[in-house]
Amino acid sequence: MTRPVRASASSSADRVRLPSVDLLLRADLAAELVLRHGRAPTVDAIRKTLEACRAALLSGAEIDTSEPALLRAVAQRLAVEDTPNLRRVINLTGTVLHTNLGRAILSEKAVAAAVDAMRSAVALEFDLGDGVRGERDDHVRGLVRELTGAEDACIVNNNAAAVLLVLNTFGAGKEAIVSRGELIEIGGAFRLPDIMARAGAKLVEVGTTNRTHLRDYEGALTAQTGLVLKAHTSNYIIQGFTKSVPAPDLSAVARKHGVPFINDLGSGALVDLARYGLVSEPTVRAALEEGADLVTFSGDKLLGGPQVGIVAGRKDLVARVAKNPMKRALRIDKIRLAALEATLRLYRDPDRLPEYLPTLRAFTRTRSEMQALAETHLPAVQAALGPAFAVSVIECTSQIGSGALPLETLPSAGLAIRAAEAKREGGAVEALSRALRRLPVPIVGRIREHALILDLRCLEDEALFVEQLGVLAQRLKARGADVLA
Numbered sequence: 001m002t003r004p005v006r007a008s009a010s011s012s013a014d015r016v017r018l019p020s021v022d023l024l025l026r027a028d029l030a031a032e033l034v035l036r037h038g039r040a041p042t043v044d045a046i047r048k049t050l051e052a053c054r055a056a057l058l059s060g061a062e063i064d065t066s067e068p069a070l071l072r073a074v075a076q077r078l079a080v081e082d083t084p085n086l087r088r089v090i091n092l093t094g095t096v097l098h099t100n101l102g103r104a105i106l107s108e109k110a111v112a113a114a115v116d117a118m119r120s121a122v123a124l125e126f127d128l129g130d131g132v133r134g135e136r137d138d139h140v141r142g143l144v145r146e147l148t149g150a151e152d153a154c155i156v157n158n159n160a161a162a163v164l165l166v167l168n169t170f171g172a173g174k175e176a177i178v179s180r181g182e183l184i185e186i187g188g189a190f191r192l193p194d195i196m197a198r199a200g201a202k203l204v205e206v207g208t209t210n211r212t213h214l215r216d217y218e219g220a221l222t223a224q225t226g227l228v229l230k231a232h233t234s235n236y237i238i239q240g241f242t243k244s245v246p247a248p249d250l251s252a253v254a255r256k257h258g259v260p261f262i263n264d265l266g267s268g269a270l271v272d273l274a275r276y277g278l279v280s281e282p283t284v285r286a287a288l289e290e291g292a293d294l295v296t297f298s299g300d301k302l303l304g305g306p307q308v309g310i311v312a313g314r315k316d317l318v319a320r321v322a323k324n325p326m327k328r329a330l331r332i333d334k335i336r337l338a339a340l341e342a343t344l345r346l347y348r349d350p351d352r353l354p355e356y357l358p359t360l361r362a363f364t365r366t367r368s369e370m371q372a373l374a375e376t377h378l379p380a381v382q383a384a385l386g387p388a389f390a391v392s393v394i395e396c397t398s399q400i401g402s403g404a405l406p407l408e409t410l411p412s413a414g415l416a417i418r419a420a421e422a423k424r425e426g427g428a429v430e431a432l433s434r435a436l437r438r439l440p441v442p443i444v445g446r447i448r449e450h451a452l453i454l455d456l457r458c459l460e461d462e463a464l465f466v467e468q469l470g471v472l473a474q475r476l477k478a479r480g481a482d483v484l485a
């Protein structure tokens with residue numbers, strides 16, 4: 001029974017007409033909601049629903065204030081509150097390592113290892129052989145050594161933390177020499193000069209933006225020098241009349257002076273990506289062979305693992321880094337450690353890496369493969385959207401992302417969705433993009449020249465994608481243009 005109520009001049013009359021919290025709580029549906037969500041959240045949702053009704057009535061809206069209608073609204077409010085804030089999305093942006101979408105998707109082995117570590121106690125800092133205290137980094141040290149040729153390694157929260165920790169260990173109260181061409185900003189607030197200051201190191205810039213010579217470094221090395229840093233310019237390149245000093249020369253000059261030479265690789269590949277048909281990115285092994293005393297790199301960029309930062313290199317220097325009290329504040333937990341170990345193990349068999357590592361699988365999908373995939377899904381997308389949109393298969397380019405290999409693009413294919421009526425094109429495509437983001441599992445694409453592009457390179461779960469298209473179709477049918485409002 002519906003009872004439309006119109007707000008009158010006096011709001012007190014309307015207030016009387018709304019049932020009380022207690023009355024609503026006694027209904028059968030309320031009892032079910034209490035069972036599912038708990039008493040306090042249900043009472044809270046009832047209160048908020050009644051408040052919203054009151055405000056709506058006051059503003060003159062006509063709403064159904066019957067008990068069943070109110071309880072339906074309460075149930076809906078509770079359902080919305082129950083959806084997690086951090087939600088799974090379908091990444092169809094074409095950027096494989098999308099920092100804002102959480103970078104690398106982990107291998108099933110890493111997922112299983114992380115789940116195990118979450119479910120049970122683990123020998124995190126416990127030596128099962130001797131029954132004495134162990135070190136958490138011990139679980140991956142051997143693997144990093146084997147895969148990079150480093151003497152030793154230590155693991156922290158992310159590569160930004162690795163750089164901070166290394167700078168603080170060797171540069172606090174001293175000077176750190178960096179080329180002006182490598183004073184990088186990675187995004188967010190990671191700017192090398194700022195990190196340097198927080199690490200307590202005095203930045204000594206050498207050379208110019210486009211050219212730095214060995215003599216620039218030699219001239220800057222003094223008794224105050226704590227380290228020489230080379231930072232991989234991972235998210236830009238300087239072209240034209242340029243010069244930078246090769247790592248072996250830098251290493252030699254730092255060694256002569258008795259200070260560590262640090263190479264911040266950023267992405268740091270563990271295998272030469274050329275073997276998978278991609279552009280080569282410096283490997284950690286190569287950087288160490290070229291004389292870096294320590295190399296720092298990320299776990300969730302090209303490596304395709306969890307967010308961690310790895311410091312690898314000379315044993316005596318790693319020991320100093322590990323002993324820095326800041327290490328305790330920057331260490332990783334058992335869940336990520338388990339995922340990292342499982343990811344590193346996959347690298348022992350590089351031949352089968354693309355099969356197991358989603359990141360590499362995404363990098364190595366060919367354009368013809370992408371084209372076939374787009375053609376497969378075109379009919380379902382067109383059917384879901386109806387005649388208001390025109391869907392076509394297009395060639396596009398995907399990106400590696402997270403600042404790795406900035407100029408390297410991957411030939412790809414995807415679906416372009418345009419408004420059928422040219423006069424509405426911009427607005428309709430924006431609205432569609434919003435509707436896709438509001439799906440139970442949001443689909444995120446990118447808009448280019450009035451078209452919504454769905455690059456299917458990172459589409460792993462096709463059934464889920466099709467299911468979401470079904471939800472979209474239903475919503476469009478039920479609410480028509482409202483969904484696209």
Ligand SMILES: *Cc1c(COP(=O)(O)O)cnc(C)c1O
Nearest residue numbers: 158159160232234265266267298
């Ligand atoms: C990405 C990057 C960092 C920061 O690494 P995070 O894993 O994002 O913390 C530092 N240095 C370089 C050269 C990078 O490319």
